[in-house]
Amino acid sequence: MRTIGHWIGGQATNGQSARTSPVWNPATGTQRASVVLAGASEVDDAVLTAARAFEEWAESSLTVRARILFAYREIAGRRLDELAEIISDEHGKVVADARGEVQRGLEVVEFACGIPQLLKGDYSDQVSTGVDAFSYRQPLGVVVGITPFNFPAMVPMWMYPLAIACGNTFVLKPSERDPSVSLVMAEIWKEAGLPDGVFNIVQGDVDTVNLLLDHPAVAAVSFVGSTPIARSIYERASKNGKRVQALGGAKNHAIVLPDADLDFAADHLVAAAFGSAGERCMAISAAVTIGSAAEPLLEKVSKLARNIKVGSGRDKSSEMGPVVTDAAKNRIVGYINAGEEQGARVVVDGRGLIVPGYESGFFVGPTVLDDVKTHMDVYRDEIFGPVLSMLRIDSVDEAIALVNSNPYGNGVAIFTSSGEAARRFHRGVNVGMIGINVPIPVPMAYYSFGGWKDSLFGQSHVYGPEGVAFYTRAKAITARWPKRKSNAGASMSFPTSN
Secondary structure (H helix, E strand, C coil), X not given: CEEECEEECCEEECCCCCCEEEEEECCCCEEEEEEECCXXXXXXXXHHHHHHHHHHHCCCCHHHHHHHHHHHHHHHHHCHHHHHHHHHHHHCCCHHHHHHHHHHHHHHHHHHCCHHHHXXXXXXXXXXXXXXXXXXXXXXXXEXXXXXXXXXXXXXXXXXXXXXXXXXXXXXXXXXXXXXXXXXXXXXXXXXXXXXXXXXXXXXXXXXXXXXXXXXXXXXXXXXXXHHHHHHHHHHHHXXXXXXXXXXXXXXXXXXXXXXXXXXXXXXXXXXXXXXXXXXXXCEEEEEEEHHHHHHHHHHHHHHHHCCCECCCCCCCCCECCCCCHHHXXXXXXXXXXXXXXXXXXXXXXXXXXXXXXXXXXXXXXXXXXXXXXXXXXXXXXXXXXXXXXXXXCCHHHHHHHHHHCCEECEEEEECCCHHHXXXXXXXXXXXXXXXXXXXXXXXXXXXXXXXXXXXXCCCCECHHHHHHHCEXXXXXXXXXXXXXXXCCCCCCCCCCC
């Protein structure tokens, strides 16, 4: 059985911990590896190694940093197919989807390659007689990234390119469910010329996370995952005096008006709901139809859902793969059962799906529930699986109220041909990321990703301009260079410009 370990100080290591966790192939239902779970000694080694590396890396030139980032982008691009296959084997998503994940992550690397421009400060000449003022930003120190299973390549790449480009050193704690791709990332950094100790990996579980949150040498923590864990990480790390951005869960709505192109809307709704088996924080899990759009949209969505080819992620004909674990499969099926018991109508039923040749795989087929009400568990909770709930309302204003009453505020979409309705909607909803005829409105790398309400703890969104701000802190300097024999005296009053 292959063992997956850590990466500390530029080399792979299994450390001293005897704790391990299984890594599954979700399509076959068989164990493919064991991952070592870091204890106190491994966490301390990784953090202190990063702290020592920070002393030199923080003083490296912006030119050197940019060159290494360009090299990382080039090498990772050449190995994109390899990365995608590793992700597919441990997560379950189809290879084409995994390839897109890596590509979107590399867009953040490309943004970070512009770090000389991104870290330009400000300068004001002669703010007072003989006095100039300027500002610049400096790195924080050792920063930690705690990332989820659903995007084992992309989400870490939301964090470490900018953190490292800004002059920090980085410790990644990836999900123990699909950890292999993280070690390939480390190999790419080494090949790109990144000094040893700047990028480190500790594999682990909740105990490992708590050790990182409590470590005195950690300056900041970035997290993406479920809302309960995001809240817990934010509270614990903040209590320990660390800067924190913790992105939580979601219940993303798509509002469909009668004037929308319903064929277009149905096609994109199905892709957004069932792509990656619904295991996306930006997946559409609630389709809200307005007025007469309900019946024709339900018919179109149901037909498309039934025709989705579900199979192994390595099968090029597959459009949707399995969910990540058997426990995830059972949880999702439990939600479908609960929805039916609470009065929802199961129009497309993904329970009991068997894929020939993969009878032990963790498969749940696309599921569509109609007549869903807001009190039902399938609406209230983040299912994180291939389940689309259909709700019916009467107006855009009612849709805005529905979205705003939900505790999550990650993403939302509206399908319409009315500019007035779209503008009223995007101005009125309390959600961080909004799509207009775009079902998964993930911002480009030169913007920033983040939700509102229970979808974000902390003030900073991830990557983009807010990422640069999160991984640095500002210094403001006021300077005077008086003549050597100046007779100017100092005033005891509060200084003012003159």
